[in-house]
Amino acid sequence: MSAVSFQNVSKTYITPRGEFQALKGVTFDIEPGEFFGLLGPNGAGKTTLISILAGLVRASGGRVSVHGADVQADYAQARRRLGVVPQELVFDPFFTVREALRFQSGYFGIRDNGDWIDELLDGLGLADKAGANMRQLSGGMKRRVLVAQALVHRPPVIVLDEPTAGVDVELRQTLWQFVSKLNKQGSTVLLTTHYLEEAEALCGRIAMLKQGQVIALEKTSELLRRASAKVLRFKTDNPLPEALAAQARVTGRFVQLPVHDAAEVERLLAAVREAGLVVEDIEVSKADLEDVFLDLMTGQGATPPAQEALA
Template identity: 75%
Template sequence: MPSPAAIAFEHVSKTYGGSARRVHALDDVSFEIAPGEFFGLLGPNGAGKTSLISILAGLSRPSRGRVRVLGHDVGEDYAAARRCLGIVPQELVFDPFFSVRETLRIQSGYFGVRGNDDWIDEVLAALGLADKAQANMRQLSGGMKRRVLVAQALVHRPPVIVLDEPTAGVDVELRQTLWQFVARLNREGHTVLLTTHYLEEAEALCGRLAMLKLGRVVALDRTSALLSAAAGSMLRFKTDAPLPEALRSRARVTGRIVQLAARDALEVESTLGTLRAAGIVPEDLEIGRADLEDVFLAIMRDAPAERVQ
């Protein structure tokens, strides 16, 4: 008998509000995440990611459909499903009366885990918290508090780890420390579901991706397949001059940096010719491959722009 999916979303819909003002946060979302996958869930603000994670965590009930974790229905078999999950939330939530070590021991007790100090020590060391073990939670910086949230999610050794924007607003050191440890856990067989707005993280870490827009799945594929389907080349350069109208609508502009997709060498030459004709001399010009941010923006642009009624 085949093993159950690590996470299975089955025709999940979520509606908020009454008949007068109804918001459809999720619309018939279905996909599975296999055991041992490192899976990315992407989407703009308001796409439905938080609603989906809340249903997975048992904090919200779907209007229709069901969610399973390793075969356990999160509604009907909540305790078993919750024991399989370690969830790192977006918000910094902590108890100001306990030290870091006490916080992790208490979290272990929620899951009935005793004599867990060796694993707690390993998690603290892996997340750069060993020297903060006796510090009170309210004494920690925001970045250190987020490390403790990660440690709390991992303290009962869950087979499925959910990271909801785990590196939002944190420093580079924490990102590197976190990803090294999570990548190790993934290699050891843990399933990881990541939501993030840092698309370079998703591109580097996730073997497969789902993209949501307005509560619907608009892309679901291997990361490599999504990247290979993108435009062949990407022109990147700097300029202070306004772009000509012919290029403005398809350009991605970040400050002085302009990025323009080009399918082939002829389109590269055509784009450069348009710039020359407008009297624009690009600085630091380079031609590279499209990255996940380019793919994401193209998919969001082409997907339907209205919610289901």
């Protein structure tokens, strides 16, 4: 039995401008114990899909289940098996951190949950904030509490919707250490993130959404294998000539160009010299998940998902 199953899920919103189809027949399964990534640009449908999974939005068509429990027909069981960390910072300003976790335990009918609450507080670096009022916490600390609230009933499936957006490096490391530990102990993790290096490092399999449709669904290693073999990277303060700019990915001073062999590297470097660019820190390295993502989103490398993955 799959930990999470999306079968032909669609969602249409009625707007003042007419109908908007946010999801179009999304189908894939997440197996128990997987660390699974769901990626896509803003507006691709990721949050809508997670909202349907959490029971916050009703799908227009299709079926979603958590360990066999339908999220609409058997909502109570599906919700008990799911822990969701939302993007937004939502908290009750009248409780301390420990009180918030005790009340959250009560929502699921769990009594005498103190030992697990203590473990969550310690594992997420919240032990010294247990008696602090939620209003007194920084944004990063509030996000840690959201993670603890999602885990307080020990759900077998953990959904992290942009959990590290706008947080510091320490929180990222603390969060990933704790979640990775739970994953190794058997928890299933579904992650959405715009930090693609996180997805590359953590996720064994990834689905990519574009305009409400799955355009890639493979093991992370296979996605990387399909990428351009190498990339040429360097820094420059000079504007690129039009011919190079058309194929380059530029981030501040950093320029990245796809290459496939030594002859192409030499051709590009010759073009750089002819343009009179002053460059530094030249290197040739393997393409990463961000390269794959951009290729797929621009339609240059898009391939249909593997059929066996959709079975």
